[in-house]
Amino acid sequence: MTEIVNKNLDITIAVPTYNRASYLPKLLERLFNQIDVEQLNWEIIVIDNNSTDNTSQCVQDYQSKQLSNLSLRYFLETKQGAAFARLRAVREARGYLIGFLDDDNLPALNWVAQAFVFAKEHPQAGAWSGQIHGDYEIKPPAGFEKIQAFLAIREHGAQPLLFKPEHLQLPPAAALVVRKQAWCDNVPQQPQLTGKLPGLLVQGDDYEPLLYIHKAGWKIWYNPSMHTYHQIPSQRLEKDYLLDLARGCGLCICQLRLINAKSWQKPIVILRTFLGNLARFSQHMMKYKFNSKSDLISLFELQFYFSSMMSPFYYLKQICKKRLKSLYKIKSSI
Template sequence: MTQLVTRNLDISVAIPTYNGATRLPKFLDALFNQVDIEQLNWEIIIVDNNSSDNTSEVISNYQKIFSAKCSLKYFMEPQQGAAYARLRAVREARGDLIAFLDDDNLPAPDWLSSAYNFGLEYPKAGVWSGQIHGAFEVKPPENFAKIHAFLAIREDGEQPHLFEPDKLRLPPGAALVVRKKAWSDNVPQKPKLSGKLPGILVQGDDYEPLLHIHYAGWEIWYNPTMHTYHQIPHWRLEKDYLLKLARGCGLCVFQLRLINAKNWEKPIIFIRTVLGNLRRILKHFIKHNNHLNDDIILLFEMEFYLGSLLSPFYSFRCFLRNINQKT
């Protein structure tokens, strides 16, 4: 009796979403209009992370539109947090490659083909990301380029190059392609950093799996031919949001540096994190004290340094909280 073998797809496009009903139509239209993909076997996976709007209805309507082009699947992930949504997407994906896109990150028409072709050209790459341009609802503040990477904007030139994971120089989780094998073989099913939750902006959830993949020996690349456009509403440039973002980006630093660290290295990482950021804070204060109150970029940098300084203590508090929950 002949056994039917199911062939893997070439690529799965995975979209974690939360209350994305108003963003998804424009995003899905951009996916529908991808070019040079006639030979690709691909699918779209949307993971709904407990939306309270009509996200499921919007997706249902688009499933009919996509039926002749590719499979559009919908899954509900009840565990809150972007990290859990990504893990669910990987479990459900049938592609050898998984292309992660956020619902506010619009891909250029050739994004998918550029993503796939780069994987063929760089077989040692376990992860690759491209250029992410800001599409701003309002004009960003002066000198915004100094901090635009914190809002998942990457414009690093026209030449491919390796990222530097050991220095925490990594691409964001949006507009990112991974080999499913690299992820499945190395990324734990229980993340230490779950991602943004209501009222909590602690970051690092997109870096955590990449560090596991890097330490397993895979390369992480920048592919300049992949272009996406990050839709940034006005409220993400307001002072309150930016300062919470800066603090959240800092609070994950120590935990990220512990990934793959040996026990004897952890006290050294603790000391370097505390003393290094204390030095940065003092230097920043001495240099910019007269302008901190009226320059949001300088204030953002100071808040990030403070969060990084506090990150070992935040990590220890989370550790104690987990112990208390288990007992």
């Protein structure tokens, strides 16, 4: 295996961002004030995914006052989508560890140190995440804990544990740490799932790289010593946003389950995905006696089960589109 990382740096903290210049100062201040990092060689990189606000100026302002032993670098990634921003971050990172923080994350002041310690203690860990707590602008609705994981809130207790990728039990890309080698050796440069875009709500882009890393034999861990706070504005608790989120998370389920499936397994995976979620959808309807419209949380669950049930058809539709596009290109070139 060819070594591809710069051993001069221990860890790169990568911040993919899009039109969140108002959020960046809080995050950068947290990073500039990290503790127990005196012995670490590390850097921060901001990946601007085509922002139209003053993101670049915000980063420049912080570059002018950056610490002498900490580099802050800025990159513009013009290919839209969170998956492409992360791929650019991996290419530019000079650390053999990469810690991803979303622009609305607020890491605890020992987050970087705890991420590095865990890497040393768990050499077979290809990726790990920690506790992600909600920092809510308004109080969430009753029963919100049932769906909080969809908003990247993860609180799995005080003991380390292994995630179960085979059941799609994985951490979000927010506040995730990976070994650059594990990523570069196994994650394709062209993602199947690019992340939420205008007119394209399908998600799953944060799980896709982890499935490839796990297939290669790396472990995916939960490290409770890493604490992050996810800022959640009031609009993310509104009905329209939550139902769009449920739909986007559901429609990617079949594609995620197919990523590491062998060719002969794919028809089985497609059928099981449909039938399993049909059962969940039906049970949910019976449980709430068709009155889930009055309960936002149960309505969210209903939308997720329905979209998961429809995900095989969405996947097959995308395959047909790609093949038709390829045929069109061939005919145009003749």
